[in-house]
Amino acid sequence: MVSTALAPPPGLRRKRNRERLRTLGFLSPWLAGFCVFFGYPLIATVYFSFMHYNQIQEPDFVGLRNWTYVLTQMPLLGPALGNTLWLVVVMVSLRVVFGLGIGMLVTRIRTGAGFFRTAFYLPYLAPPVAATVAFVFLLNPGTGPVDEILGAVGLPAPSWFNDPGWAKPSLVLLSLWGIGDLMVIFMAALLDVPKEQYEAAELDGAGAWGKFRYVTWPSITPVVLFAVVTGVVQTMQYYTQALVAGKLASGVSVGPGTVIQPGYPDHSTLTVPQLVYSLGFQNFNTGAACALSLVLFALAMAVTTLLMRRRAGLLPAED
Amino acid sequence: MPFSRMRIPLSVALACAGLLVSACARPSVGSDRDDPTKPVTLRFWHGWSAAGEVKAIEDSVARFEKRHPHITVKVTGNVTDETVNQALRAGGDEAPDVVSSFTTNNVGQYCSSGMWADLDPFMKKTGVDKEKVFPKTFLDYTSYAGKQCALPLLADSYGLYYNKDAFREAGIARPPRTMSELERDAVRLTRRTGDGSYERVGIMPNFRLYQNSPDRLFAQWGPTYFDRQGKARLARDPRTKEFFATQRGLIRAQGGYAALERFRTTFGEEMSSQNAFLTQKVAMHMDGEWRGLMLRDKKAPFRWGTAPMPVPDDRAETYGRGYLTGTVAGIAHSSRHQNAAWELVKFLTVDTDQVVRFANAIHNVPSTKAALKSPGLDADPAFRTFLDIARNPHSTAIPPSVNGGQYIVALQDFAYDVEAGKVPDLDEGLRALDAHIDADTLQSEN
Numbered sequence: 001m002v003s004t005a006l007a008p009p010p011g012l013r014r015k016r017n018r019e020r021l022r023t024l025g026f027l028s029p030w031l032a033g034f035c036v037f038f039g040y041p042l043i044a045t046v047y048f049s050f051m052h053y054n055q056i057q058e059p060d061f062v063g064l065r066n067w068t069y070v071l072t073q074m075p076l077l078g079p080a081l082g083n084t085l086w087l088v089v090v091m092v093s094l095r096v097v098f099g100l101g102i103g104m105l106v107t108r109i110r111t112g113a114g115f116f117r118t119a120f121y122l123p124y125l126a127p128p129v130a131a132t133v134a135f136v137f138l139l140n141p142g143t144g145p146v147d148e149i150l151g152a153v154g155l156p157a158p159s160w161f162n163d164p165g166w167a168k169p170s171l172v173l174l175s176l177w178g179i180g181d182l183m184v185i186f187m188a189a190l191l192d193v194p195k196e197q198y199e200a201a202e203l204d205g206a207g208a209w210g211k212f213r214y215v216t217w218p219s220i221t222p223v224v225l226f227a228v229v230t231g232v233v234q235t236m237q238y239y240t241q242a243l244v245a246g247k248l249a250s251g252v253s254v255g256p257g258t259v260i261q262p263g264y265p266d267h268s269t270l271t272v273p274q275l276v277y278s279l280g281f282q283n284f285n286t287g288a289a290c291a292l293s294l295v296l297f298a299l300a301m302a303v304t305t306l307l308m309r310r311r312a313g314l315l316p317a318e319d
Numbered sequence: 320m321p322f323s324r325m326r327i328p329l330s331v332a333l334a335c336a337g338l339l340v341s342a343c344a345r346p347s348v349g350s351d352r353d354d355p356t357k358p359v360t361l362r363f364w365h366g367w368s369a370a371g372e373v374k375a376i377e378d379s380v381a382r383f384e385k386r387h388p389h390i391t392v393k394v395t396g397n398v399t400d401e402t403v404n405q406a407l408r409a410g411g412d413e414a415p416d417v418v419s420s421f422t423t424n425n426v427g428q429y430c431s432s433g434m435w436a437d438l439d440p441f442m443k444k445t446g447v448d449k450e451k452v453f454p455k456t457f458l459d460y461t462s463y464a465g466k467q468c469a470l471p472l473l474a475d476s477y478g479l480y481y482n483k484d485a486f487r488e489a490g491i492a493r494p495p496r497t498m499s500e501l502e503r504d505a506v507r508l509t510r511r512t513g514d515g516s517y518e519r520v521g522i523m524p525n526f527r528l529y530q531n532s533p534d535r536l537f538a539q540w541g542p543t544y545f546d547r548q549g550k551a552r553l554a555r556d557p558r559t560k561e562f563f564a565t566q567r568g569l570i571r572a573q574g575g576y577a578a579l580e581r582f583r584t585t586f587g588e589e590m591s592s593q594n595a596f597l598t599q600k601v602a603m604h605m606d607g608e609w610r611g612l613m614l615r616d617k618k619a620p621f622r623w624g625t626a627p628m629p630v631p632d633d634r635a636e637t638y639g640r641g642y643l644t645g646t647v648a649g650i651a652h653s654s655r656h657q658n659a660a661w662e663l664v665k666f667l668t669v670d671t672d673q674v675v676r677f678a679n680a681i682h683n684v685p686s687t688k689a690a691l692k693s694p695g696l697d698a699d700p701a702f703r704t705f706l707d708i709a710r711n712p713h714s715t716a717i718p719p720s721v722n723g724g725q726y727i728v729a730l731q732d733f734a735y736d737v738e739a740g741k742v743p744d745l746d747e748g749l750r751a752l753d754a755h756i757d758a759d760t761l762q763s764e765n
Contacts, residue, residue, distance in 0.1 A: 055408040056432045073758040142585025162584040251586060281405060283725055285762060
């Protein structure tokens with residue numbers, strides 16, 4: 001019989017099984033972590049997205065009600081999605097461009113390179129809440145020094161975090177100030193580009209742009225891809241800075257009896273993670289929060305998949 | 320591995336995960352079988368944070384412990400509703416037995432979810448007749464669907480604070496009583512600098528300022544938020560449109576939304592000495608009775624007075640009314656010492672002497688009928704205004720809802736759009752708001 005003829009001898013099968021078990025043994029710490037910290041929460045999120053559950057009473061199956069509510073009846077979904085996507089496009093792009101620019105600058109500086117590298121990196125070490133508080137103070141339209149200086153030199157002084165049109169750009173400014181993380185990885189990538197390639201390009205008559213286009217860029221694209229993908233994932237989870245800035249700029253004293261309403265001003269800083277938190281841990285609408293989390297998960301997966309495609313231009317072509 | 324061979328282990332794994340997930344959802348259950356005369360330690364969480372308020376609540380607890388020497392109370396202050404909500408859901412040995420909330424907004428959620436225990440059985444056991452002890456409005460805002468899961472622990476009423484010096488300077492003899500008087504006085508009190516920017520506004524009508532939330536001003540119209548079926552009826556109530564028209568009128572009369580909003584962003588933090596009323600950037604301001612204590616503590620550099628908020632011109636007879644809310648107290652569903660916890664709740668909310676002493680100490684409105692009539696109450700006329708507002712039969716609180724104050728948040732969001740002129744068709748906007756509130760309510764119902 002054919003199947004008998006193709007079956008491996010028992011000794012080989014035992015060896016393969018032993019190898020499989022050994023591989024599984026080595027993988028088991030990661031597998032355990034994956035199951036506990038990713039698999040289980042993902043299954044739980046899917047499960048609760050079909051339940052009515054207020055975290056006190058027993059969950060009840062409600063079919064697609066949470067999904068219908070989230071996708072068709074929640075007026076804040078539009079602004080939250082719009083803001084999140086705006087931040088993904090604008091903030092991530094500007095951070096990558098700015099990070100790369102600063103990285104190139106500090107790798108070329110001959111005098112005081114150490115000082116500038118430290119100076120550009122230091123803001124990244126500031127805790128996000130403290131940095132946001134400082135920015136809101138600096139950009140306060142009534143008492144902040146930035147508007148005072150702008151006014152003194154005759155420039156228009158925006159209301160920054162108090163103006164729906166300026167609130168997101170202000171958050172982008174804050175993120176550019178803390179560019180140290182990207183600067184370091186771009187700096188490492190730029191220092192890794194073989195010098196001989198630049199010399200060869202110069203001999204071929206390449207100018208500054210030519211050297212960047214044909215030498216630097218191909219060498220650093222994997223790092224750019226890393227920066228973009230992690231930037232997209234982080235920005236999809238953008239929460240703290242937007243919440244703190246909105247809360248502080250609104251001027252409302254948040255204490256017992258007051259609930260922080262994210263998104264000030266005019267929902268311009270409301271992001272999907274803030275909405276998930278509000279639904280899940282302020283309104284205890286667990287089902288809807290889980291459904292929205294899955295929407296966010298699907299979006300993050302879609303954008304990442306798109307970026308990881310070779311045609312996106314950030315992955316080197318296969319040999 | 321072929322899929323057919325993976326089917327069984329995969330199904331078992333999914334079933335286990337499902338069971339695990341559903342098992343994680345089981346809440347902890349407390350007990351009301353404890354003996355309150357046996358030694359016990361209770362955990363009490365409250366929201367007060369100012370030094371004077373913390374001392375007042377600690378003195379109250381000390382009085383309770385003196386009366387009940389076998390009960391020890393561990394007090395934790397400055398706790399937000401969010402923390403209470405999350406802690407009671409998470410459970411654990413450190414979870415509180417007695418809880419309080421600074422707002423009545425969430426009572427519906429506490430009662431309907433069972434997170435706060437029903438107090439009626441405890442009142443029955445210990446002979447407390449709630450109708451005789453508490454005013455009806457206060458009982459209404461501490462119960463939901465017939466379940467009394469909270470009791471009022473002092474109340475707050477909202478009125479008008481006004482700068483007497485600014486009034487004299489503008490030649491205004493008394494605080495406004497109707498909305499048209501309010502608008503007229505606001506214009507007269509508004510002062511601009513040489514370059515045309517504001518130095519002071521009569522009143523800041525924008526809803527984002529401090530305590531200016533729309534539900535508080537809307538109380539002057541005596542609104543009905545829901546019909547008998549529990550459906551939102553803001554679009555059907557002509558008072559809603561009158562309310563928004565009045566607010567927009569106040570904005571227009573004082574220079575427009577954009578200019579006022581820009582001026583508002585220059586105001587300091589509400590509880591600081593940079594508060595806009597304290598720094599005289601506003602001459603009139605809607606606020607709760609506790610603000611008087613703050614104005615005194617911060618030594619306001621001007622003479623100030625209090626009055627009820629004005630009412631609509633065609634409802635002049637209701638002048639004296641105001642928005643009511645308050646701190647509420649209850650017993651956590653997870654408490655294993657619910658009878659002992661009730662002793663503390665009863666002492667704090669029912670005992671006349673305790674209620675009067677605590678009300679005087681933190682400048683809040685007492686919440687029992689007997690305490691409201693007590694001669695021992697603070698005689699300060701600025702404070703008495705708020706006692707009168709609390710006693711006024713036209714004063715209202717917002718109705719409890721299954722999802723807490725979510726409908727108030729929806730109203731707030733809508734009001735922000737209206738005041739900014741972003742709602743071209745108010746009728747259509749209100750219908751959409753009602754639909755939104757109904758969808759939220761349905762989503763929260765089991």
